Amino acid sequence: xxxxxxxxxxxxxxxxxxxxxxxxxxxxxxxxxxxxxxxxxxxxxxxxxxxxxxxxxxxxxxxxxxxxxxxxxxxxxxxxxxxxxxxxxxxxxxxxxxxxxxxxxxxxxxxxxxxxxxxxxxxxxxxxxxxxxxxxxxxxxxxxxxxxxxxxxxxxxxxxxxxxxxxxxxxxxxxxxxxxxxxxxxxxxxxxxxxxxxxxxxxxxxxxxxxxxxxxxxxxxxxxxxxxxxxxxxxxxxxxxxxxxxxxxxxxxxxxxxxxxxxxxxxxxxxxxxxxxxxxxxxxxxxxxxxxxxxxxxxxxxxxxxxxxxxxxxxxxxxxxxxxxxxxxxxxxxxxxxxxxxxxxxxxxxxxxxxxxxxxxxxxxxxxxxxxxxxxxxxxxxxxxxxxxxxxxxxxxxxxxxxxxxxxxxxxxxxxxxxxxxxx
Ligand SMILES: *[C@@H]1O[C@H](CO)[C@@H](O)[C@H](O)[C@H]1NC(C)=O
Ligand SMILES: *[C@@H]1O[C@H](CO)[C@@H](O)[C@H](O)[C@H]1NC(C)=O
Ligand SMILES: *[C@@H]1O[C@H](CO)[C@@H](O)[C@H](O)[C@H]1NC(C)=O
Ligand SMILES: *[C@@H]1O[C@H](CO)[C@@H](O)[C@H](O)[C@H]1NC(C)=O
Ligand SMILES: *[C@@H]1O[C@H](CO)[C@@H](O)[C@H](O)[C@H]1NC(C)=O
Ligand SMILES: *[C@@H]1O[C@H](CO)[C@@H](O)[C@H](O)[C@H]1NC(C)=O
Numbered sequence: 112x113x114x115x116x117x118x119x120x121x122x123x124x125x126x127x128x129x130x131x132x133x134x135x136x137x138x139x140x141x142x143x144x145x146x147x148x149x150x151x152x153x154x155x156x157x158x159x160x161x162x163x164x165x166x167x168x169x170x171x172x173x174x175x176x177x178x179x180x181x182x183x184x185x186x187x188x189x190x191x192x193x194x195x196x197x198x199x200x201x202x203x204x205x206x207x208x209x210x211x212x213x214x215x216x217x218x219x220x221x222x223x224x225x226x227x228x229x230x231x232x233x234x235x236x237x238x239x240x241x242x243x244x245x246x247x248x249x250x251x252x253x254x255x256x257x258x259x260x261x262x263x264x265x266x267x268x269x270x271x272x273x274x275x276x277x278x279x280x281x282x283x284x285x286x287x288x289x290x291x292x293x294x295x296x297x298x299x300x301x302x303x304x305x306x307x308x309x310x311x312x313x314x315x316x317x318x319x320x321x322x323x324x325x326x327x328x329x330x331x332x333x334x335x336x337x338x339x340x341x342x343x344x345x346x347x348x349x350x351x352x353x354x355x356x357x358x359x360x361x362x363x364x365x366x367x368x369x370x371x372x373x374x375x376x377x378x379x380x381x382x383x384x385x386x387x388x389x390x391x392x393x394x395x396x397x398x399x400x401x402x403x404x405x406x407x408x409x410x411x412x413x414x415x416x417x418x419x420x421x422x423x424x425x426x427x428x429x430x431x432x433x434x435x436x437x438x439x440x441x442x443x444x445x446x447x448x449x450x451x452x453x454x455x456x457x458x459x460x461x462x463x464x465x466x467x468x469x470x471x472x473x474x475x476x477x478x479x480x481x482x483x484x485x486x487x488x489x490x491x492x493x494x495x496x497x498x499x500x501x502x503x504x505x506x507x508x509x510x511x512x513x514x515x516x517x518x519x520x521x522x523x524x525x526x527x528x529x530x531x532x533x534x535x
Contacts, residue, residue: 138377138387140370140395145402147374149189150244150466153487161247164254168490169471169483172503176475180435181259182428183252185467187283188241189378191233192371199368200229206365211354217385218354225385229375237279238379242286248467249290251488256471262295265302272304275311310427317420317526324414333413334405338363343401346394353389363401370398419525426522428470429510435472436480436506472506480506 142152151157156165192200204227211218253260264270270291274284284304292302314320324330337343343363350369351361369389376384390398407413469485481503484491496504496512 136383138373138383139392140373140387140390140398141377143392143395143399144374144377145399146406147371147378149378150487153466154489161243162250162254164251164488166255168488169255170490170502171473171475171481171483173475176473176481178256178259178471179474180432180472181256181469182431183467183469184424184428185245185248185283185287187237187277187279188244188286189238190241190279191236191238191379192229192375194231194234196368196371197229197231197233199364200372201227203365203368203372206356206360207354210356210360213353213355215353215388217388220385235279237282237286240379241279241283242289245283245286246290246293249287250294252469253291253294255488259471260291262297265291265295266297266300270302272302273307273310274304276306276308277312280311281306310424313423313522314417314420316423317416317522319526319528320416320420322528323416324409330414331405331408333408334401337401337404342397346390346397349391349394350389367398367401370395416525420522422525423522429513432470432472432482432506473503482506482509 141148144152156163191197204221207218207221211222249260260270272284272288274280281304288302288304292298309316314325343366347361347363347366348358350366351358354361369386373384373387373390376382376386410417412418466487469488471483471485473481473483475481482505483503484493490502492502493504493509493512496509
């Protein structure tokens, strides 16, 4: 029996439905929106047809290869700003309304036509576009992998959904399921999902990460320095000049709030809002860098613990792949069973930061198992696994590669705050 696992992680959103009609007017700074950018910026062919897939990107080494298992880690869809962001947006809006002067059309437009429609209770919830993101992704993945994501497999309970408890993630999961049930017209059956924060919000459970990074204001000292530095100051001054207000009114938080307004108006409503006119491309690049800097130190390579804290998810991922591989291999190599039982393969690996990561296990016959990673529906190579004569590496090679790199990953040890020396 095969199991297919779908997971929804929490940290970001890159997916968004776009009405092709409204799509021609894209803000010049849209490519600097970081985690608040549209999924279509990554796959522009979706602008024409949101359900289109390109099956020729999947190229197993031989016609014999059959996909036997698939795990996808998917971030939530487009969401509203958080309460904190909305409060700051309110502040910059008040400044533009009450303190700014000038005759620019975009300025008049903000002052007389645009209304502050974001309310604090929206607090990071999934928007309708975010619902569509997941419905459409579900349909595209079922077109890409029709033997794994099929009505039969769904009805048979072979597709598992796991989500974190964050409301936007739960709703993303519901939307993904709705995409499938609607596609197949299923009305007589419901499909469960499980909420598992230990797995999907592993970073919250990692004490060392929380205390040393997440909850530690000095951990982002580089970000603070950049925000006080000359590049950022120049952006603030240029905004103040455009609004004809004193420099002191435009703090780095105000600049960020205005940038967010441009980004959210585009992601949620697909409009090139007048807020975008407060920035030129150089400003956009500075704002993007400030954001990248934050992610680098808070989620990525900045601190060792950031990636190590994900070992619980990495473990889970490979044990599911192993299980699927075993189910194929055991009938062929049943005599090996005893010699392999003692083997422990457990690794940790920081998953790339992007909208969706799909791992597809192929059985190419005769014990030839291959693992294909897809990032945002496009094949990629495993980072560091450079021996890529074959675009689709052997599953065993992937395991060997990460076994060496991350031997001995143990969530408890990695995440405990103080290393206790052995007691005598
Ligand atoms: C589909 O992908 C293949 C291989 O990457 C590429 O050559 C081709 O142009 C793509 N087709 C479309 C319609 O995008
Ligand atoms: C901005 O406008 C508000 C409301 O009109 C006013 O109270 C405040 O003094 C102004 N600030 C500056 C620096 O002009
Ligand atoms: C999730 O969906 C439910 C109903 O489907 C809705 O009532 C709720 O407000 C949504 N929550 C968020 C955070 O979007
Ligand atoms: C907070 O981060 C700084 C910079 O990395 C580090 O020196 C300090 O020990 C951290 N504080 C705690 C409580 O971990
Ligand atoms: C984070 O820090 C605040 C004080 O700055 C403290 O009240 C809170 O308990 C801390 N949270 C965790 C999980 O350590
Ligand atoms: C896969 O099989 C090997 C023995 O062949 C065993 O050691 C391992 O625990 C199995 N893994 C899973 C996830 O079932």
